[in-house]
Amino acid sequence: MSDVTSRVRGNLAAIQPYQPGLSDETLRRELGNRRIIKLNSNENALGPSPLALEAIRRELPRLHLYPDGASDLVREAVARHHGISPEQVLVGNGSDDIIKLISETFLEPGDEIVVPNPSFSQYGFGAQVMDARVRPVPLKPDFTYDVDAMAMAVTTRTKILYLCTPNNPTGTVLKRREFEELLSRIPEDVFVVVDMAYDNYAVDEERLQLRPEDLRRGNVGFLFTFSKLYGLAGLRVGYLLANADVIQYxxxxxxxxxVNRIAQIGAVAALSDVDHVRRSQALASEARFQYARLAEHGLRVVPSEANFCLVEVGDGAAVFQALMRRAILVRTGFRGLESYVRITFGTQEENELCIAALLEVVAGAN
Known part of the structure; x- marks a missing residue:
């Protein structure tokens, strides 16, 4: 019997498939029909945008029709939302899809990308698929960006530099002044991709925020998603804002x-759901104060501008398992962060239950 796996591209052997957060369905099979508090995937605890749900219900009878091939309705809605032109917008099947498209557009074997570390693993995945090299740059001890180190990591082989702000999994932000300094120190032919999946939750006035004039630069792109603030993670919709010349390539x-038809319709409706946005942001703001109380018990809580926080607990894997036995899902396993767990903000009740269980688990381990 022949073995065609011998003909697979050699660089694929080194790729580790993305491991998403454990699903509530998986845990329910293990723990039975108990209430599960799912705080492991940075999902919106308020659920999806109600306006999106209503638009989706109206669209269901049209599922026999193909979606708009280029997601033009979404592009136009996003352009109005940000005050830019539709030609500066690309819509994808979630941010993951767009990261892979960027990799396929720019990278060839032997090229390099520069990424913060720790950060979102899919930046490296896109590079590995194209047989490019990943150059990780550690964050500072307080988990903020080391701009000097990022600039020095760029070489003549660098094609893409990724920035995530607020950063996942740390929740820390890149300041506007740091961004401008970094751009002034790297070649103009390096494509700088700023992942702003969690920026709608952030409140730091000094942080990097999108300005329409930023897109006049030919080497900067901003990545957004409908999965977090708008609560549409199950639909998979993301978009990239960049110079029109870059977008067309x-x-x-x-x-x-x-991007499927239902996802497009839901995304357009969600953009106008001001009430859902306001309530989601308020919930995250309240949760920050709830989890900050962990510091009173000797636990380090990294200040977060996102809808999650990183908490130092000692043995992250052991705490994860102990909480899972209590039907509370958090996230651990980030390389270099073995002593931490990342906790997504839930409802006020869910947060209080998680905090109480976490303190009990940590106390029992000491």
């Missing part, structure tokens, strides 16, 4: 109909 590697 990325379109050339995009699959036709890469």
């Amino acid at each position: 990325i379109h050339r590697v995009r699959e036709p109909f890469n």
